[in-house]
Amino acid sequence: MKTLLKTSQYAFKIYIFLLALFVISCGSRNSASSSYRSTTVSYYADKFNGNRTASGETYRHSKLIGAHKSLSFGTRVEIVNVENDKSVIITVNDRGPLKPSREFDLSQGAFKKIADLNEGIVKVKYRILN
Structure with missing residues (x-):
């Protein structure tokens, strides 16, 4: 009976250890998704002002929005200029850019x-906020 009790206590400790590892790994996965990645960005030409975006919204060049090839519409992204550390938070509402070197x-x-x-x-460097 004592051996059985010690074995179950040992199994419980292993279970707690594995559970802790799982929780830690989930936390590090979330922080990895919030780490910055590098790319180059450009901006829409004036001729697109007033046109419909892929999300159906009307493009207005004064809004803080942008295009990405695959991020879901409504995704918020912080973009930081690496030369001057100025940043902006945009909302993805369109598809693009066509240049493969740009995100x-x-x-x-x-x-x-x-x-x-x-x-x-x-x-720039960027990170996805949501």
């Missing part, structure tokens, strides 16, 4: 928050 196309309003429009393309 996002930003509205002019969002781009202006992190860089001068004359720069056209800037190196």
Whole structure:
């Protein structure tokens, strides 16, 4: 009987240890998704102002929005210019960009928050907020 009791106590300790490992691994997975990734971004040309986006919204260059190839519409993303540390939070509401080297196309309003429009393309780091 004592052997059975010791075996079940041992099994319980292993169970708690494995449970703790699982909880820790879930936490580290979430923090990994909030880590920054690098890319370059550009902005929409004036000719798109007033057109419909892939989400059905009307594009307004003053809004803090952007396009991404696969992120769900409504996803919020923090984008930080690596040269000046200026940041902006955008909401994905369109598909694009067409250039494979870029992850996002930003509205002019969002781009202006992190860089001068004359720069056209800037190196950034970004993280998904939701």
